[in-house]
Amino acid sequence: MASNYDYIVIGAGIQGSFTSYQLVKRKKKTLLLEQFTLPHTRGSSHGQTRIIRKAYDQDFYTQMMDEGYKLWAQLERESGVKLYRRTGLLVMGPENSESYLDFKSTLEKNKTPMVVLTPDNFSQHIPNVILADGDGAFVDTTAGVLYADRALKVAQEHFQKLGGVIKDQEKVTDIKPGPIVTVSTSAGVYQAKGLVITAGPWTTKLLTHIDLHLPLTVVKINVCYWKEKIPDSYHVKKRFPCFLLTEGEEAGDHIYGLPSNEYPGLMKICYHNGSETDPDQRDKQTDTADIDILRRYITRSFPGLIPEPAVVESCMYTLTPDRHFVLDRHPAYGNIVIGAGFSGHGFKFGPVIGKLLCELSLGEVPSYDLTPFRISRFQTNLKSSL
Ligand SMILES: Cc1cc2nc3c(=O)[nH]c(=O)nc-3n(C[C@H](O)[C@H](O)[C@H](O)COP(=O)(O)OP(=O)(O)OC[C@H]3O[C@@H](n4cnc5c(N)ncnc54)[C@H](O)[C@@H]3O)c2cc1C
Ligand SMILES: O=C(O)[C@@H]1CCCC=N1
Numbered sequence: 001m002a003s004n005y006d007y008i009v010i011g012a013g014i015q016g017s018f019t020s021y022q023l024v025k026r027k028k029k030t031l032l033l034e035q036f037t038l039p040h041t042r043g044s045s046h047g048q049t050r051i052i053r054k055a056y057d058q059d060f061y062t063q064m065m066d067e068g069y070k071l072w073a074q075l076e077r078e079s080g081v082k083l084y085r086r087t088g089l090l091v092m093g094p095e096n097s098e099s100y101l102d103f104k105s106t107l108e109k110n111k112t113p114m115v116v117l118t119p120d121n122f123s124q125h126i127p128n129v130i131l132a133d134g135d136g137a138f139v140d141t142t143a144g145v146l147y148a149d150r151a152l153k154v155a156q157e158h159f160q161k162l163g164g165v166i167k168d169q170e171k172v173t174d175i176k177p178g179p180i181v182t183v184s185t186s187a188g189v190y191q192a193k194g195l196v197i198t199a200g201p202w203t204t205k206l207l208t209h210i211d212l213h214l215p216l217t218v219v220k221i222n223v224c225y226w227k228e229k230i231p232d233s234y235h236v237k238k239r240f241p242c243f244l245l246t247e248g249e250e251a252g253d254h255i256y257g258l259p260s261n262e263y264p265g266l267m268k269i270c271y272h273n274g275s276e277t278d279p280d281q282r283d284k285q286t287d288t289a290d291i292d293i294l295r296r297y298i299t300r301s302f303p304g305l306i307p308e309p310a311v312v313e314s315c316m317y318t319l320t321p322d323r324h325f326v327l328d329r330h331p332a333y334g335n336i337v338i339g340a341g342f343s344g345h346g347f348k349f350g351p352v353i354g355k356l357l358c359e360l361s362l363g364e365v366p367s368y369d370l371t372p373f374r375i376s377r378f379q380t381n382l383k384s385s386l
Contacts, residue, residue, distance in 0.1 A: 001189075002189040002190055003189075003190050004029075004190075004192065005029045005165075006029045006192060006193060006194065007020075007192050008031045008192040008194075008195050008196070009023070009032045009033070009196040009198060010172050010195070010197050010199050011033070011043075011198040011202070012034035012156065012166060013043050013152075013200050014155070014346070014347055014350040015342065015346065015350060015353050015357070016034075016196070016339075017032065017152060017159065017350075017354075018354025018355075019354045019357040019361075020164050020166075021155050021159040021162075021354060022355050023164075023196075024159055024162040024163060024164040025162060026362065028362075029163075030159070030164045031164075031166075031190055032164060032165065032166045032167070033167055033170050033172055033183070033185060033190075034166065034167070034168040035168075035169070035170065035171035035172070035202075037169050038156070038166070038168040039152065039153065042279075042282075043200045044200045044201060044317065045200070046315065047148050047149065047313070048147065048148060048149055049146065049147060049258055049262055050145070050148045050347040051089065051143065051144075051145065051146070051242045051258060051348065052065075052068070052069070052072070052084060052145070052146045052348040053089045053348065054066075054110070054112045054142060054143065055091050055103055055106075055107055055112075055114075055140035055143060055244065056103065057099060057102035057246070058102075058372075059106055059110060060368070060372060062106050062107065062112060063110060063368075064352050064368060065352075067352055067367075068348055068349055068352050069142070071351035071352060071355075072084055072146070072151075072351060075151075078158070079157075081150055081154050083146060083150055083151050084144055084145070084146055084147070085144050085147075086143075087143065087144045087240070087258075087259055088139045088140065088142075088143055088144070088241035088242070089143030089144075089241055089242045090126060090129075090241045090242070090243040091103050091137065091138055091139070091243070091244050091246060092131065092132070092135050092137045092243065092245055093135060093136065093246030094135060094136070095134055095135060096134075100246045100247070103246050104136070104138060107140060112142070113141045113142055114138050115139045115141060116136075116138045117131075117137040117138060119131060122137055125139070126240075126241070127233075128234060128304040129301060130300065130302075131301075144242065145242065145261065146348060155354075167185075167187070169186075169187070170185040170186055170188065171185060172184070172185050172206060175195065175336075177210050177330075177332075177333040179193070179335070181193070181194070181333075181335060183195065193335060194335045194337070195335065195336045195337070196357055197337070197339070198338075198339045198340070199340070200279075200316070200318055201316045201318050203216055203318060203340040204218075210330060210333060212330060212331070212332075212375075214320075214326060214338075214341065214378060215320065215321055215378050216319065216340060217318075217319045218316055218318050219273060219274035219275060219276055220275060220282050220285040220287075220314055220315075220316055221270060221290075221314065221315045221317055222270070222288065222290055222309075222312050222313075223268065223270055223312065224270055224291060224294055224311070225262075225266035225267065225268050225269075225309060225310055225311040225312075226269055226298060226302070226306060226308075226309055226310060227266055227305065227310040228265050228267060228305060228306075229304050229305065229306060231264070232260065232265070234259050234260045234302075234304065234305070235260050236259040240259040242256070242257065242258045243257050254272040255270070255271055255272065255293070256272060257269035257270070267302075269294060269305075271291075272344055273317075273344075274287070274290055274316075274317065275287035277316065283314075291309060291312070317344035318340060318342060318343065319341065319343045320341035321378070322377070323343040323344075323345075324343070324377075325339070325340070325341055325343065326339065326341040326373060327353065327356055327360070327366075328370065328373060328375045329360055331376075335361075337361045338375070339353055339356075
């Protein structure tokens with residue numbers, strides 16, 4: 001006998017957890033299914049920290065983060081758990097490059113507080129960093145660090161407090177679409193009038209059950225921590241900011257970092273891309289070309305760090321070709337909603353994404369224009385296997 005719910009959400013990462021929380025807040029009987037034992041470190045939402053920022057090169061992200069900050073603050077108040085620390089975000093890039101100018105003008109247009117630095121006053125504001133010749137720099141002053149593990153736990157606890165059901169250690173093995181969707185797992189069979197798929201790197205595998213192919217690529221990210229030569233030179237308490245380079249070796253391949261905080265004496269600096277992997281085989285992906293790029297960058301620009309990673313952890317990105325999210329209904333089955341392809345920058349949007357996926361599931365007009373996130377933008381793949 002199948003158990004019945006109003007909605008089933010597959011995947012208890014940050015997006016599935018916030019979507020479930022929104023659904024249960026709207027009085028929907030909701031089941032959140034997760035393949036691993038919670039909490040786990042095998043997807044994209046684990047780890048102690050993520051950057052939160054309004055600095056983007058597209059208006060729509062900056063504008064969504066207006067509400068994003070408010071929702072994170074509300075959750076902090078409701079839970080009594082500190083989830084956000086303001087550090088500012090230092091943005092650097094070739095002063096006349098399109099990407100740097102896009103970041104800067106998006107903040108200006110959207111009246112986001114920022115401080116522009118000059119080569120003359122840069123080291124006064126940002127000690128122990130060498131600004132490359134020809135680079136511009138500014139600080140998105142409201143940006144900071146989100147405490148990711150805590151945030152995920154709080155979202156799941158709030159969902160459960162309102163009566164939501166989480167079943168972990170239950171891998172979804174089959175989905176049968178229809179006016180009532182049937183979901184089979186390693187342990188049971190469930191039915192609901194609506195389904196949300198927020199399966200992160202496993203999205204492609206799950207979508208095969210409902211005849212949809214999206215152009216998603218999963219990459220393994222080496223999460224690198226670098227030792228300070230003098231302890232605390234880049235510490236959050238010394239107001240060292242998060243940082244982001246607007247240009248990498250390839251378009252979209254930034255380097256970014258967070259002040260030392262999570263491991264004593266270590267600063268997290270990562271390359272915003274990695275090598276393709278199967279999410280179930282990620283430990284077999286051992287490419288370290290990104291670490292070579294980081295070593296060179298740190299030698300050049302962070303003289304206070306030892307240019308050899310002291311700790312390397314791993315995580316995965318699920319990339320779309322344009323690096324914009326997928327937030328849409330299934331083209332053939334309107335009661336199946338998909339949230340995917342967060343392309344390494346989705347955490348900060350968690351509360352907003354949860355709200356949007358909930359609105360799509362309930363058949364409401366979404367709070368934002370979702371044109372950039374539609375499945376139909378992938379022209380060639382829409383034919384797919386449908
Ligand atoms: C190293 C790194 C740094 C990042 N930095 C930032 C940052 O600074 N700021 C920012 O905003 N974002 C950042 N991101 C991106 C952000 O973390 C991700 O966009 C976000 O966590 C994606 O969440 P998700 O819920 O889509 O995926 P996931 O967290 O992977 O969740 C999907 C869940 O679905 C489950 N699942 C999959 N298949 C099944 C199945 N068949 N049955 C049951 N369960 C299933 C998985 O086990 C998993 O728990 C970073 C990501 C990484 C990896
Ligand atoms: O989303 C973020 O803020 C981080 C930093 C830039 C690259 C990806 N993730």
